[in-house]
Amino acid sequence: MAAGSWARGNHPMQGHPDYLGFGLGLRPQHYREILDGEPAVDWFEVISENYMVPGGQPIRMLERVAERFPIVMHGVSMSIASTAPLDMDYLINLKKLAQRVNPKWVSDHLCWTGVHGINLHDLLPVPYTEEALNHVVSRISAVQDILGRRIAIENVSSYIEYECSEMSEWDFVAEVAQRADCWLLLDVNNVFVSGVNHDFDARTFLSSIPIERVVQFHLAGHSEGETCLIDTHDAPICEDVWKLYARAVERYGPVSTMIERDDNIPPLADLVTELSRARDIARDVLAREATVT
Amino acid sequence: MKTLAQIQDEMQRAVLGKDNRATSLVASPPEGSTADRLRVYQAAYVLRLTDFLANDYEKLLAYLGDVRFRKMAEGYIKAHPSDNPNARWYSRHLPDFLKNDCSFRRNPEVAEMALLEWALSHVFDGPDVPLVTMAGISSISPDKFAGVCFDLVPTMQQIKVTTNVTSLWASLKCGETPPSPEDLETPADVLVWRQANTSRFRILGPEEAMALICVQEGMTFAHVCEMIAVHDSPDDAALRAAGYLRAWIEAEIISCIRFIDAGVK
Secondary structure, three states, rough: OOOOOOOOOOOOOOOOOOOOOEEEEOOOHHHHHHHHHHOOOEEEEEEHHOOOOOHHHHHHHHHHHHHHHEEEEEEEOOOOOOOOOOOOHHHHHHHHHHHHHHOOOOOOOEEOOOOOOOOOOOOOOOOOHHHHHHHHHHHHHHHHHHOOOEEEEEEEOOOOOOOOOOOHHHHHHHHHHHHHOOOOEEEEEHHHHHHHOOOHHHHHHHHHOHHEEEEEEEEEEEEEEOOOEOOOOOOOOOHHHHHHHHHHHHHHHHOEEEEEOOOOOOOOHHHHHHHHHHHHHHHHHHHHHHHHH | OHHHHHHHHHHHHOOOOOOOOOHEEEOOOOOOOOOHHHHHHHHHHHHHHHHHHHHHHHHHHHOOOHHHHHHHHHHHHHHOOOOOHHHHHHHHHHHHHHHOOHHOOOOOOHHHHHHHHHHHHHHHHHOOOOOOHHHHHHEEEHHHHHHEEEEEOOOOEEEEEEOOOHHHHHHHHOOOOOOOOOEEEEEEEEEEEOOOOOEEEEEEHHHHHHHHHHHOOOOOOOHHHHHHHHHHOOOOOOHHHHHHHHHHOOOOOOEEEOOOOOOOO
């Protein structure tokens, strides 16, 4: 879907984004290798906020990478579920960056990051209530109107559940997508982490999310805290998450997939090797599915 | 039942460590207690903001060491909750915070290190603007030169230091043990700017510092030359002024040439 082609009232599934293959998060440590070499990476996801700066090297490098690779913009500060007013300055800057970079899609998280003018720089979960659902749906609709495009919303890892929740996380996420007419970015690691932390079956989550809404998978590593798993993005993907990824491919088919690594960032070659495992799993699962059908 | 706004207010207070009323909002987890689970968010908040500071002030971290830096960061985080969605701006108050922090009263180089590092990062991703070249200067007809003014790029800062902070920074950059902190005999101006996509700095001599302030104030170049002439020997003032101008253009800090009436200073 081209930027600016979205309009409220369009047929919901028109313009489903193209399948991009297997990508990585664009990190400054890897700029040189990416621009000088031919890494086996099909596309890059960028943290939007890192490039929402007035000028200089960051935006210049992004534009050079964007000349050769499809780009997806992924934000951490939209605070779509916050009861604070939408940050219009942020959205205007996000829109300007999107106009400059022409990403395949723009995503952020199903969470809130602060109220009363404070930003906690964390992805805080929402209670799964009808009130929160209505609030989030209206905010996503407003953001889509402002940006002039359908956005993708990602499920987050969480360490608490609210006593007042009236539905499961997966029902909440599915309902948000349908009512707000947005895409979903399914973070497989987040499903796993929250599943362990709240003792639910991650496969139930996967089987409840509408297939046609999912445009992207995230894969990442996590770490073990004292009483729960923590979504740290600082380690290789664990075996359990790879297994869950295979289940996701079984259900959703080929979905643009990328690995997020935000800390203890290894050489690009290591991430490319890890990405090749995602390719192998997807290829094997899809080949098996084709044989069965 | 509490509203979404009330829930977010109580959760935020818990994350900021103000109170634990949010404990009653949280369902009993399969492992650990509700307080344990809230502490994950509380700890992550401090860790994340400390990381922002450490990323923005690498040399200060190296100078203070991990323990002192973390203690300093705790104070800053308490005094300055983040008010910007972009982490890029979180640490902008640190130079002023350190200047007023009584634990560093005898170490002015600490606040100046933060000032220098913030300036370096600020110019790194500041706005891109057109640059004036030597060819552009050469094209000005001599009769118009008296009324010429120069605009400076937004990616330059002129900061005042009272210590040998630039030497400390340079040693830390090379991974060497820094020299002892010392007060300068007289405060110095440091030019911080971006050239060829790289942040740089250099100490300005008093005359060049004064001349650059004059340019920033919008004086004509003729007036800047007069100021230089009264600052030191008038004999070769025009030559010295031309030398400064050449250095500024080569450093990519002149963005625009403007002409005003020769009578206006």
